[in-house]
Amino acid sequence: MRKLIQEFLQEEKGIAVVGTARNGEDALTKIQLLRPDVLTMDVQMPVLNGLESLKKIMENQPLPVIMLASSTKEGAEDTLKAMDYGAVDFISKPSGTISLDLYKVKKELVEKVYAAAGAVPRKQDKFSSHPLIERSVKHQKNNKALQEQVSKNKENGQQFPLGVCKKVVLIGTSTGGPRALQKVISHLPWDFPAPVVIVQHMPAGFTQSLASRLHDISPLIVKEAEHEEKLQSGTVYIAPGGYHVSFSQSGHAVEIILTKEPPRAGHRPSIDVMLESAAKLKNIKKIVVIMTGMGTDGSKGLVQLTHRDLIGVIAEAKETCVVHGMPKAAVATGLVNEVIPLPLIAKKIVEYLEDEG
Known part of the structure; x- marks a missing residue:
């Protein structure tokens, strides 16, 4: 899945993939080194999952994040938590946890990456009170x-x-x-x-x-x-x-x-x-x-x-x-x-x- 996403985005002239990460912990290290404009991240990852990684990102170095999530009840609930933590948007994986048919959402992925590049990341509870x-x-x-x-x-x-x-x-x-x-x-x-x-x-x-x-x-x-x-x-x-x-x-x-x-x-x-x-x-x-x-x-x-x-x-x-x-x-x-x-x-x-x- 990581390879497919990289290929989809590299086909776009306006998008450069500056790096990939094997898990959430690896992502935190590479964000510091590579300073990406947008991050795509799966909710389900080894070592440090997407939600925990997102929390740390938004606390330390907020940037626009697009989550990939499954449409199961648990996946949907985790996705809404990700939105609370500050993710800009999400993409539903076409066929569950391991979706090798990601080409079905390629157009949506590209559109959302472009939109996220101009988005304003919000830390949790920003503008929540008055x-x-x-x-x-x-x-x-x-x-x-x-x-x-x-x-x-x-x-x-x-x-x-x-x-x-x-x-x-x-x-x-x-x-x-x-x-x-x-x-x-x-x-x-x-x-x-x-x-x-x-x-x-x-x-x-x-x-x-x-x-x-x-x-x-x-x-x-x-x-x-x-x-x-x-x-x-x-x-x-x-x-x-x-x-x-x-x-x-x-x-x-x-x-x-x-x-x-x-x-x-x-x-x-x-x-x-x-x-x-x-x-x-x-x-x-x-x-x-x-x-x-x-x-x-x-x-x-x-x-x-x-x-x-x-x-x-x-x-x-x-x-x-x-x-x-x-x-x-x-x-x-x-x-x-x-x-x-x-x-x-x-x-x-x-x-x-x-x-x-």
């Missing part, structure tokens, strides 16, 4: 009555009248998204009065782990979206990897529709597909949030939404993005109302909903 956010979270954690209500809501799986959807929050993100989503979703209040639908560019096998992780750290119910499931306020829906998310409406009842239509600009799920479908929802107010990610997904869908139905459009500020491509493209449409750093996005979403009444 005084306004900290006060809100502290209040929720220390309020026993709130905690009991959160537990009750999650046990019952229902908090608001079923089948009534008057507002919806639509979030799109890609490179750096799993970590960014933790900072937003965990800071939304337990009585959040709208459903949240998220498209995170991820392959099948990883989005369920992302949903579980967000559910554990959030006051809200967070789940992987299901076909023909009705949107429910106080619930966060993650688009499953490998499926587009669109919507079907009957009055104020809105259902999620999952499809296997061809990828859009290489993505399935696609933010554009979600927003284009949301544009057809009548008498339902929308908040759109475009966060860190490479490319332009979301900008075409954004222009389909009418000002009449938009409460607000938020783009993540460049200083907190791992890759600024998607928010930059959204801003270029002229439709973005707020460009704000990651720690303030949850607060701004709540403000929009409160102002709307």
